[in-house]
Amino acid sequence: MTTLDADRCACGCTDAPCFVDALRQLGRQRFDELGWPTRRDESWRYTDVSPIANTQWREPGDALPADVYPADVARFAIPDLDAVTLVFVDGVFRPELSDDASDLGAGVTCTLLPEAVRERASWLDGRIGTLTSETDDAFTAMSNARAGELGVVLHANAGARAAKPVRVLSIASDPTPVAAHPRHVIIAGKGAGVTFIEHSVCLADDAVSFTNAVTEVFADDGAKVEHYFLEQDSERAFNVSTLAIRQGASSDVHSHTILLGGRLVRNNVMPTLIGEDAHCLINGLYVGQGRQHLDNAMRVRHAAPNCRSRQHYKGIMNDRSRGVFTGRIIVDPVAQQTDAIQSNRNMLLSDDARINARPQLEIYADDVRCTHGCTTGRVDDELVFYFRSRGIPENVSRAMLIYAFAAEGFERMSLKPVRRLLAAEMIAKLPGAQGLSIELD
Amino acid sequence: MSNAPLLQIENLHARLADDPSVEILRGIDLTIRPGEVHSIMGPNGSGKSTLAQLLAGKEDYEVTDGRILFMGQDVEDLGPDDRANMGMFLAFQYPVEVPGVSAMQFLKAAVNAKRAFAGEAEMDAGSLIRHFRAKAEQINVPFDMLKRNANEGFSGGERKRFEIYQMAVLDAQLGILDETDSGLDIDALRIVSEGVNSMRDGMRGFLLITHYQRLLEYIVPDFVHVLVNGKFVKSGGKELALELEQHGYAPFGVHEHAAIAPPAGASA
Structure with missing residues (x-):
């Protein structure tokens, strides 16, 4: 298990352990306790991660930088989208392929995570890891252990609106397996508005990558955040992505996830609504073919009264692919007047395609409206x-x-x-x- | 040439594909020539809708004897799309809601499929819209209907009008109307009927399938056939419909609702 060996803080801090280092230590401990998940873990009942555990992964940057040119990046452009694109190739930031992030508008800053740890500690201290440190998920623990090394921070001051979306384009080019643990942190101050796109692509069909990405979103009171995850990895890639969200009062967060590629994908979306009148939309589509395995685990936690959440996930499975949807809604005792809707609809295109869907409602308040619906058909x-x-x-x-x-x-x-x-x-x-x-x- | 039959049905026998023991059509003969309007009337369960769907190519039924010629061609090996592209149109009794596809997208795909079938290029967007507008006026359909998802949230009357509109847009040569009158109020029935009548040009043929005579007051048929238990038991002119209106299907040995209210004196 080489990925957790790093013991010095990658942020480069030389003082006594910084706040990131504390998170990293916690992550190492937690991963040691948890170990790789098995099918006996309820949360991983339908998904076998042994192919990830059994692969010898290389660190990003262990090899010479891959030959990737602007023309390659252009292939993955989203036509007509005016965005700041930051390019990572096999887990390594490539400034020469990336846009200048300085023109996002007044009060909006986008920077690399290691840089932010050094220079913008006040933004991150008390934020980074607070949504993930007490995880019971081994992948998230692993991410905690590697926090600070790789990723992007998008910060908007109170009232600031980003002039354009930030897009993190992750390109896998290497047929030798590379593992990366990016940690993105999105902080939208009171009334701020930002859009963040994670776009995962492959340059070659045989690119083998393992991406264990954790994105923490802090939407303060009245903030609006729109997050997109467009997953177009190769069908030999492994991708575990976790979107952890904390929503303040009257905030509005939209998460859109589209899973099109990957051999094994696990997509966790976990908003916690801690302020009154917060709204959250979780919108997703997973499209499988061949032997793809696409696992979606939603956990929406209502921790304040008068909040509204909407989950709309759809699956289209062909060939021998398999889709999993677990939709959990937790309504805390305090969260009266919760309005939560969950819908999961699946279409099977072949006799050998499969879907496992399970809604899980945990409701501890008595004056709520929670509905869920699940269909699978042809x-x-x-x-x-x-x-x-x-x-x-x-x-x-x-x-x-x-x-x-x-x-x-x-x-x-x-x-x-x-x-x-x-x-x-x-x-x-x-x-x-x-x-x-x-x-x- | 011009008087060659649009449709010839010869000794047609058919049964359910899933359950061969259920024979639904038991020897139908019918010829529809250009300009003719035929009506098939019959009680529930007589095989009316089966015949309509079989003509359109539905695979739930299996022809065991006889044949169907459309435009002189045996349709046995033609799928529903081929038959449609040759000019056959089935107006459904229960048009299905099409989630996520607007009426406009649906019809655009249909028009271009027909053109591809005929070896023609796709219709450009401007011509297509002009065509849609002209037909909307002819059939008395609000053009805005096309922006909605096809049939989704449409009232019963809207659905039937949209069916007739599609028939006009696709310039069908043979329109088969499967109980188009069911569930329509008088106003909707009038609009639908006017739409059909506006397409009567002496060349197109129509087959009206109905339980009730009411529709035939608005679309006057040239021929009426009474279908009972999978066979025509009587054929005649439009006066036959009036006869049925007066006496029901009882003269043909059919006692509808008999299970609910058996005639006095009936014994088991």
């Missing part, structure tokens, strides 16, 4: 007949119906260029959809 034959009876060939009929199922969630996204990119990606994935033109407004 493309509706009656609808296919209806389409065909209008002359639309069967493959196009199916493609249109699958596309429509997937695209419903796109409409919840504020960034139209992201919607258009996803529409194109979906159409490219659908057999028979070549002639399909569906405009998005």
